[in-house]
Amino acid sequence: MAKAGEAAKARADRKAHIKQKKKFKNRNAIGKARKNVGSAAKYITRTQAVKKLQVTLKDFRRLCILKGIYPREPKKKFKGGNTTYYFAKDVAFLAHEPLLDKFREQKAFLKKIRRAVGRHDKKIAMRLDARRPEYRLDHLIRERYPTFLDALHELDDALCLVHLFASIAPSQYVEASRVHNCNRLAREFQAYVTQTRSLRKVFVSIKGFYYQAEISGVTLTWIVPHAFAQQPSMQVDYRVMLSFLELYEALMTFVNFKLYHSLGLAYPPQIDAQRDDSGAFLSAMLLRSKAIDSGSVAAPVAAAPSSAKAPTQSQLQALKRKLEQVERDAAVEKPSDQVGGGAPDDDLAPMLDDSVPDEIATLRTLFKGCVFFCGRESPIASLELLVLACGGKLGWEGEASAFDAASASITHQVVDRPCAPSGLPPTREVVQPQWVYDCVNARSLLPTHAYRPGKLCPPHLSPFLDGSEGYTPKERLQAAIGEMATRDGEIDGEIDAEIDREIDGDDDEGEEE
Numbered sequence: 001m002a003k004a005g006e007a008a009k010a011r012a013d014r015k016a017h018i019k020q021k022k023k024f025k026n027r028n029a030i031g032k033a034r035k036n037v038g039s040a041a042k043y044i045t046r047t048q049a050v051k052k053l054q055v056t057l058k059d060f061r062r063l064c065i066l067k068g069i070y071p072r073e074p075k076k077k078f079k080g081g082n083t084t085y086y087f088a089k090d091v092a093f094l095a096h097e098p099l100l101d102k103f104r105e106q107k108a109f110l111k112k113i114r115r116a117v118g119r120h121d122k123k124i125a126m127r128l129d130a131r132r133p134e135y136r137l138d139h140l141i142r143e144r145y146p147t148f149l150d151a152l153h154e155l156d157d158a159l160c161l162v163h164l165f166a167s168i169a170p171s172q173y174v175e176a177s178r179v180h181n182c183n184r185l186a187r188e189f190q191a192y193v194t195q196t197r198s199l200r201k202v203f204v205s206i207k208g209f210y211y212q213a214e215i216s217g218v219t220l221t222w223i224v225p226h227a228f229a230q231q232p233s234m235q236v237d238y239r240v241m242l243s244f245l246e247l248y249e250a251l252m253t254f255v256n257f258k259l260y261h262s263l264g265l266a267y268p269p270q271i272d273a274q275r276d277d278s279g280a281f282l283s284a285m286l287l288r289s290k291a292i293d294s295g296s297v298a299a300p301v302a303a304a305p306s307s308a309k310a311p312t313q314s315q316l317q318a319l320k321r322k323l324e325q326v327e328r329d330a331a332v333e334k335p336s337d338q339v340g341g342g343a344p345d346d347d348l349a350p351m352l353d354d355s356v357p358d359e360i361a362t363l364r365t366l367f368k369g370c371v372f373f374c375g376r377e378s379p380i381a382s383l384e385l386l387v388l389a390c391g392g393k394l395g396w397e398g399e400a401s402a403f404d405a406a407s408a409s410i411t412h413q414v415v416d417r418p419c420a421p422s423g424l425p426p427t428r429e430v431v432q433p434q435w436v437y438d439c440v441n442a443r444s445l446l447p448t449h450a451y452r453p454g455k456l457c458p459p460h461l462s463p464f465l466d467g468s469e470g471y472t473p474k475e476r477l478q479a480a481i482g483e484m485a486t487r488d489g490e491i492d493g494e495i496d497a498e499i500d501r502e503i504d505g506d507d508d509e510g511e512e513e
Contacts, residue, residue, distance in 0.1 A: 043074045046084040049091045058239065059103045063094060065243040066137065068144055102135040109133055137250040151255055152218040158248035159222035162186055165245055167225045173238040178245065185252045186224075188269060190385050191285050192259045197364040199389035201463040202440050209382050210464070215259070221464075227379070266290050278400035281381045282388065363443050367392025370445075373405055374414045378433050383414060386436055412448075420453045434460055 044052075050060050064070065069090045077083065094100070109132060116125040145151040166183040170176035193199055193213050200219070201212040208225040232238075260267040266288050275284040368391040374380050376397045387394040395401040395410070403409065405421075412429045415421065420430040435451035441463040451457055 040078050042088060043072060043078075043085040044088045044091050045079050046071075046086065049086055049094075052091060053095060053100065055100065055103060056107075059107075061240070062243045063097065063099060063103070065240070066099065066140055066247050067094060067097065069094065098139070099135060102133065105133045137247060140247070141250055141254050145251070145254075148255075148258055149216065149218065151251060152216060152220070155218075155220055155251070155255060156222060157244075158251050159186075159189065159220065161241070161245055161248050162252055163222060163224045167227065168230050168232070171232045173232050174242070178242070178249075181249060182245070184268075184271075185249065185256065187282060187285060188256045188260075188267075189252065191269065191282055191287065192256070192263075194282060194385060194388040195263065195265075195287065197389050197391065199386065199440070200360075200363070202386060202437050203462045203464060204434070204437055204460060205462075209379075210462075211385070212464070224382070227381070261290070264289050275400040279398050280400035282384050283400060283402070359443055363440070364391060366390040366439065366443065366445070370411050371395070371403075371407075371409045372412045372414055372436075373403075373407070373410045375416060378414050378416045383433060383436055386440055390440065415453045418454050432457055 046057075046060070050057055053060060053063075055063070064086075069086065071084045072087055074085050077085070079085075109128070113125050113128050116122075116128060141151075145154065162182045163186050165174065165179060166186045168174060168179065170179050193215075196215075198213040198215050199211065200214050201210075203210040208223045210221065210223050212219060212221045214220070257267045260269070270286045270288065272280070272284045272286055367387055370387075370392040372383065372387050372392060372394045374383055374394065374396040378396075380394075380396050384394050393402070395403045395407070397405065405413075408425075410428055412431060413421075413424065414433050414436065415430055416433055424430065429448045430453060431448050431451045432453060432455075434457045435446065435448060438451075438458070438460065439446050441461075
């Protein structure tokens, strides 16, 4: 019994010693708190951050993505090499974020829904789900991007991700509403590019279509996937991508709003439902000025007191005329209100800057006077962006097209088949889609004989590479040599003409003498 009592006492002493040791672990010899120095003071592990913020790991990851806080690599990893570290100041900055309260409200709300589902109260669960708390990211956009140029500089990734989700099919991982919203944002941005003719470069690769535009002096580059049926894969972490998409959707909404209002256009633009159902892309959007749009929306009017005076006859006549004008605008859509009609209208589009280089001015009117008709096998959405951004007009095989294949105004027919359709007018050029892309990059209308259906097109060179990377295709070398030869020939011709003029002048002087 004595030995058992001694063993129990020893265990109790050991526990008390361990407890006392933990109590004074971060304290000095006189009991004061010991301050962390070095990496331990500047950094904090992810586990410590989650415990400090009292959120789940999923909410912590989403909050870091929305706030723009990323892991760091300290020089001395005081908690091991396989641990994720963050700046302690960043975590303290997250502790004051209003979204934390919204995340906690959602977590408590989901508990109520799960409790109702567990009790088989479907009506209560559906009623609770309809009142799900929501949050907005407006304050985060203003915080991360203080100026409009800051937002434009960070728009490349947003454009790529929005166009990616706009091209995938809805599934259990991505809701249909998110896909439709991304499609709307992408169309709005591309409509602005065509309206201002801001497109600069394009390249077709196995990954998709690369585009480059210049907006407010900022060069933006993004990729649009090919229109293939894409199946969702479990190899992709959709939670992380959807967190980024949530931020980029809010950013794109702010940017599109600013861009449209800089042109004096109403935002969001209206969409012609009939043309949209017929397969139209940019031509289904109706761009209206803010004055027209504000006139078609009645402002809320407060209830007039009983002692108010009745309107006069002149006021009633003026109101009647305004209503008739609004009804006419709503009933008849003018071609200038639609993007698909061709070049931007003078009343809607801003004055094109005349101070741009000659190369950009030529690109803006590259397809002016050209009318394209695309076959159903060609990438109509991509060709529509290029043709409209360069001042041309475009139609296709479909109900939403502005003209059909028998129109006499067609100058170029785009065919992506081995043989051209029969019975075409002799004045119509039949080309493959690559001709349009190469013309944009060359800043000129190239000869069409090498791009006719059934022929092997010339190599499609990337305009984003200039040879400084260490590789220059032989086709680009041949083109450079041809330009040098042409330039040298022009110089030689000018020298010969100058010599001939001098000889003729000497002969005239001799005859006079």
